[in-house]
Structures are given as structure tokens and as C-alpha cells.
Amino acid sequence: MATLTAPVSAPSVQQSRPDRRHRRGAVRWVVLALAILVALAMLSPFVIMLLNAVKPPAEYSQNGPLSIPTHIYLDGLKNFWTRTDFTLKLWNSVFISGVVAVAGTGLSLLNAYAIGIGRVKGRLWIVSLFLLANMLPQEAIIYPLFDMAQKVGLSDSQWSVIIIFTVIQSAFGTYLLASVLGTFPPALLEAAALDGAGRWRILWRVVFPIVRPTLAVLMIFFFIWTWNEFFIPLVFLTSTDTQTVPIALASLQGDRLMDVPTTNAGALVSLLPALVFFLIFQRTLTRGVTAGSVK
Amino acid sequence: MTSSSSTTVVRPRRRPARWVGYLPYLIPGVVAFVLVIGYPLVTNVYISFYSWRGGDTPLRWVGLGNYQALLHDTAFWTSFRNSVAMIVAMVIVPTAIGLVLAAVLFDYIGRKFGGRAAAVLRASYYLPQILPVAVAGVLWNWILNAETGALNVILKGFGVTDPPNWLGSTSLALPSVMLVLIWVQIGYPVVIFMSALQRVDPELYEAAELDGAGWARRFRAITIPQIRPETFVVVLTCTVAALKVFAPIYVLTRGGPESSTLVPSYYSYLNFFDKSKVGYGAAVATVLTLVIVVVAGIILGLQSRAERRERENR
Numbered sequence: 136m137a138t139l140t141a142p143v144s145a146p147s148v149q150q151s152r153p154d155r156r157h158r159r160g161a162v163r164w165v166v167l168a169l170a171i172l173v174a175l176a177m178l179s180p181f182v183i184m185l186l187n188a189v190k191p192p193a194e195y196s197q198n199g200p201l202s203i204p205t206h207i208y209l210d211g212l213k214n215f216w217t218r219t220d221f222t223l224k225l226w227n228s229v230f231i232s233g234v235v236a237v238a239g240t241g242l243s244l245l246n247a248y249a250i251g252i253g254r255v256k257g258r259l260w261i262v263s264l265f266l267l268a269n270m271l272p273q274e275a276i277i278y279p280l281f282d283m284a285q286k287v288g289l290s291d292s293q294w295s296v297i298i299i300f301t302v303i304q305s306a307f308g309t310y311l312l313a314s315v316l317g318t319f320p321p322a323l324l325e326a327a328a329l330d331g332a333g334r335w336r337i338l339w340r341v342v343f344p345i346v347r348p349t350l351a352v353l354m355i356f357f358f359i360w361t362w363n364e365f366f367i368p369l370v371f372l373t374s375t376d377t378q379t380v381p382i383a384l385a386s387l388q389g390d391r392l393m394d395v396p397t398t399n400a401g402a403l404v405s406l407l408p409a410l411v412f413f414l415i416f417q418r419t420l421t422r423g424v425t426a427g428s429v430k
Numbered sequence: 431m432t433s434s435s436s437t438t439v440v441r442p443r444r445r446p447a448r449w450v451g452y453l454p455y456l457i458p459g460v461v462a463f464v465l466v467i468g469y470p471l472v473t474n475v476y477i478s479f480y481s482w483r484g485g486d487t488p489l490r491w492v493g494l495g496n497y498q499a500l501l502h503d504t505a506f507w508t509s510f511r512n513s514v515a516m517i518v519a520m521v522i523v524p525t526a527i528g529l530v531l532a533a534v535l536f537d538y539i540g541r542k543f544g545g546r547a548a549a550v551l552r553a554s555y556y557l558p559q560i561l562p563v564a565v566a567g568v569l570w571n572w573i574l575n576a577e578t579g580a581l582n583v584i585l586k587g588f589g590v591t592d593p594p595n596w597l598g599s600t601s602l603a604l605p606s607v608m609l610v611l612i613w614v615q616i617g618y619p620v621v622i623f624m625s626a627l628q629r630v631d632p633e634l635y636e637a638a639e640l641d642g643a644g645w646a647r648r649f650r651a652i653t654i655p656q657i658r659p660e661t662f663v664v665v666l667t668c669t670v671a672a673l674k675v676f677a678p679i680y681v682l683t684r685g686g687p688e689s690s691t692l693v694p695s696y697y698s699y700l701n702f703f704d705k706s707k708v709g710y711g712a713a714v715a716t717v718l719t720l721v722i723v724v725v726a727g728i729i730l731g732l733q734s735r736a737e738r739r740e741r742e743n744r
Binding site for chain 2: 163166167170171173174177178180181183184187195199200201242245246248249250252253254255256261264265267268270271272273274275276277278279280281282283285298299301302303305306309334338359362363365366369370380381382384385388395398399401402405406409410413
């Protein structure tokens with residue numbers, strides 16, 4: 136078959152090759168240009184934000200949003216920082232997200248140990264219930280939670296937000312970790328049991344060191360997700376002392392003193408932590424995910 | 431059966447099953463889960479049968495009254511109609527564009543210009559996904575502001591005398607919100623689909639190319655069927671997110687003007703904390719929960735049917 140068709144098709148290929156390659160050469164630059172155009176459209180709001188965060192208001196009204204500022208104007212940033220007490224807001228966000236990341240990962244590990252390694256009866260039910268909880272709209276639990284917090288004196292407390300997010304995040308973490316631990320090599324567990332290690336010792340001395348990369352990934356996810364949350368912190372953290380970064384920015388909206396540089400500087404410093412955090416841990420994320428799946 | 435009876439002969443007392451010893455590890459998780467999700471969820475349904483102004487005020491039983499009122503509430507129906515618009519903006523458009531972008535980056539730009547070019551482009555598509563969505567909303571709220579916003583100032587610079595009020599007019603607010611959500615959402619399918627494409631055997635593409643299949647044909651015949659599992663995951667997670675969307679609406683329009691961008695989650699929030707109609711808000715939240723569970727069930731059902739059909743065809 137191959138020998139038969141080869142001589143027939145060879146000349147036609149030779150004929151069309153230079154022509155096709157030339158056309159392809161043009162096409163590939165058009166495709167690249169289109170892809171870059173989409174990228175520029177996606178990035179343009181960030182560029183506009185950067186330009187106008189450091190542009191004097193007079194220049195904005197004169198030259199518009201696209202002009203390069205003649206000098207760096209930092210009053211908008213200062214204005215936003217002092218008005219929101221941004222240092223405190225940063226600390227609030229770090230504190231809430233950090234505690235949730237650690238506690239949520241710990242709770243996920245305990246649950247997943249019982250489900251993935253203990254193979255507790257009814258585990259399929261438990262995991263499905265946790266997954267279902269992940270899909271629930273937060274509105275369906277918010278008012279009873281709000282009511283409960285008021286009754287136990289945790290209204291306007293960061294601890295109520297921490298407790299709620301620890302449970303919500305660990306619902307997802309349990310699902311993920313349980314499937315990872317479900318494939319844990321039984322030989323390791325048996326060897327440890329033969330050495331006389333109890334369940335608690337096996338968890339910390341055998342299981343924990345091996346799934347540590349996966350736990351690191353979970354912690355990073357929980358931190359970012361909690362950092363970005365809006366609805367529950369909006370309802371629970373009513374005083375300015377307890378608010379997180381996104382709430383602080385949103386609550387200044389419509390304020391008469393929020394001029395263009397203040398708004399843009401506020402948006403800039405509010406998204407920087409998330410961006411920096413993502414850049415730092417990007418490598419850990421890809422490494423951790425593969426480490427977990429290979430095991 | 432026989433083995434268990436033989437062990438009882440050897441050991442008179444039956445030992446409890448191995449898994450029972452692991453139950454203590456489940457206690458903190460289950461207690462916390464019941465307290466923070468289970469109990470409040472049930473209580474919310476309970477509240478929805480009452481008329482209640484919240485706090486210490488008395489609860490008055492109204493049975494299905496709140497639900498009956500919902501049937502005649504135009505704002506309620508508007509909010510769910512807008513949910514369809516949210517699904518278009520957060521699921522359908524991003525998934526379709528994401529498929530094309532991922533395939534172009536992976537199978538065209540990645541091969542013709544190298545992986546680095548593809549990675550840089552992918553990162554720039556993904557950037558809006560990283561920041562808090564409320565922050566993105568505040569930024570866009572300013573850009574689209576009728577008076578001082580960047581877009582209208584630019585338009586005025588081009589000589590447009592009366593630029594539109596993007597978020598302030600009943601006809602434009604919803605499309606504007608949808609555009610912002612598309613911008614926020616697009617990076618997610620691109621990243622998921624690109625990692626899915628890495629799973630696909632490159633020989634499939636090479637064979638198709640040797641057979642003379644063009645890019646469009648390879649996209650239809652190989653890319654789409656090969657990454658169907660990931661497409662289902664993206665559609666499911668984004669649909670649930672679209673039905674739950676709250677923060678972008680809160681910072682962009684607060685459901686206005688005249689309820690033109692109202693969504694169910696924001697409507698229940700309004701009833702809970704603004705109008706003090708707690709029972710009514712609970713009914714809205716309960717309906718939303720049911721809709722999400724049913725829609726998710728339908729998508730999961732379609733997925734398992736597609737998988738079954740694929741297995742039969744093989």
C-alpha cells in the first residue's frame with residue numbers, strides 16, 4: 136500500500152509544499168497576534184489601574200486614564216492606607232486565612248485518616264455529604280449561623296468566621312485527601328503496626344510525612360480561598376476593627392473621598408497580597424499536586 | 431460466612447471490626463460539620479415556614495405562605511432569569527472561548543513559538559482569577575463609572591459627547607456585569623483545558639496531521655472528545671458558582687438599577703439583612719439550594735450517561 140501510493144502522492148506534495156508553508160507562515164503570525172490581543176484585553180484593566188493609582192487627580196482630568204503620569208503621586212495610596220487602617224486589615228486577613236489554612240488542613244487530615252485508611256463504614260455517604268456541602272449557597276446557612284453567633288457572643292468576632300471557614304474548607308479537603316489516602320501503600324501501615332505503633336502514632340509518624348506535599352497544597356488553597364471570601368465576612372465582621380481586606384475596600388465604595396487615585400491605589404494594594412502569594416507558591420502548587428498524584 | 435464462624439470457634443468473643451478503632455478521628459469533623467452546616471441548613475428551611483423579623487421578635491407560622499408569595503414576586507422571577515444570564519457569562523461563553531484558546535495555545539502557539547510563549551499568554555489570561563473577586567468588582571465599578579470612569583473618559587476623549595451609563599441604565603447594566611464576569615472567569619477553563627490536553631497522546635494529533643486533517647478538524651475530532659471529562663468538571667463547578675454569584679453583584683450594582691441585575695443570592699441577602707424579612711429570605715435561599723442541587727444532579731447525570739455511551743462505543 137505504502138509503496139503504491141508513495142510515488143503518486145510525492146510530486147503533488149512537492150508542488151504544494153512551498154506554497155502551503157508560505158501561507159502557514161503568515162497564518163501563524165496572525166494567530167499569535169490574535170492571542171496577544173486577547174491577552175492585552177485581559178491585562179488592560181490592570182494597566183489602567185497601575186497608571187491611575189500613581190497619577191495626580193489634575194492630570195487625570197486633563198489627560199485621561201491612558202496617559203503616563205509625569206511624576207509618581209502617592210497621596211492616593213497614603214489616603215487609602217490611613218483611612219482604612221490598612222495595616223490592621225492586612226493583619227486581620229492574614230490571621231483569619233492563616234488559622235483557617237492550618238485548622239482546616241488538620242481537620243481534613245483527621246477525617247481523611249478515618250475515611251481513606253480506616254475505611255470507616257458509610258464513608259461514601261460521608262464524602263458525598265461533604266461534597267454536597269461544598270455546593271450549598273452560603274445564604275442557606277447564613278442566618279441561623281448569624282443567630283447562633285449572637286447567642287454565644289461571637290457576633291462581630293473573627294473566630295466565628297474562622298470556625299465557619301475551617302469547616303467549609305475541610306469539607307473539600309476531606310474529599311481530596313481521602314481519595315489520596317485511599318491509595319496509601321498498605322505495606323507501610325502493616326510494617327508500622329507490626330512494630331507496635333498505634334493508630335495515632337501511625338498517623339503522625341508514617342502517614343503525615345508522606346502526604347506532607349499534598350497537605351502543603353491544601354493549606355495554600357485554603358489560605359487563598361479564605362483570603363478572597365466576601366459574603367460571610369461581610370455579614371459577620373461589621374466593625375472596622377475586624378474587617379478583612381476585600382471588605383475594607385468594598386465598604387469605602389461610594390465614599391465622597393474616594394477619588395480616582397485613591398480607588399485605584401486601594402484596588403492595587405488589595406490585590407497585591409493575593410498576587411504575591413500566588414507567585415511565591417506557584418512552584419509548590421505544581422510540585423505538590425504531582426507529588427500527591429504519583430503516590 | 432464459614433470463615434467468620436471458624437474464627438468464633440477459635441476466639442469466643444468476636445472482635446469489633448477494624449474500622450471501629452478509627453471512629454474517634456471522625457468525631458471532631460462530624461461534630462463541626464453538623465454544627466456549622468447541618469443544623470443551620472435545617473434551621474433555615476424551618477425558618478422559611480415562618481414570618482420572622484429576626485432577632486428577639488416572635489416567629490409566626492405561615493406554612494407555605496412565603497413560597498406562595500414567591501410565586502407572585504416579580505423580583506424573585508427576575509433574579510432567577512438573571513441567573514440564566516450569569517450562566518451564559520460564567521459557563522457558556524468562558525467554556526467555549528476557553529476551549530478555543532486552550533487548543534490554540536497548546537497545539538498551535540506552543541508548537542510553533544515554543545512553550546514559553548504559551549505559558550506567558552496563559553498566565554495573562556489567568557491573572558483575573560487570582561485576585562479577590564470583590565477587588566476586581568471595585569476596579570470595574572470605577573472603570574465603568576458614568577462620570578469619572580476610565581472607559582467614559584476615554585470615549586469622551588474620542589469625541590463621544592454622551593457616553594452610556596454602563597452600570598446605571600436598566601438596559602446596559604446586565605450586559606456590563608456579564609462582560610466583567612466573562613473577564614473574571616475565562617482563565618479557569620483555559621488552565622484546566624491546557625493541563626487536560628497534556629494528557630492526550632500526541633501521536634493522535636500527529637496521525638491526524640499526516641492524514642491531512644486541518645486544525646479545525648483536529649479540534650473537533652480529537653481535542654473536544656478527549657477532554658470531555660474536564661469539560662464536565664468545568665461546566666459543573668462554574669454553573670454552581672454562577673447560581674451562587676454574590677460578590678460581583680454586590681460591588682458592581684447591588685442588584686440595580688430597578689432589579690435589572692438582581693440575583694437570587696443577593697435577593698435573599700436583601701431580605702435577611704436589609705428588609706428584615708428573614709422567613710422570606712430563608713425561602714429564597716431554600717429555593718436556590720434546591721435549584722443548585724437539581725441542576726448539579728442533571729449535569730452529573732449527563733456526564734455518567736456520556737461516559738456510559740463512550741464505553742459502549744469502544
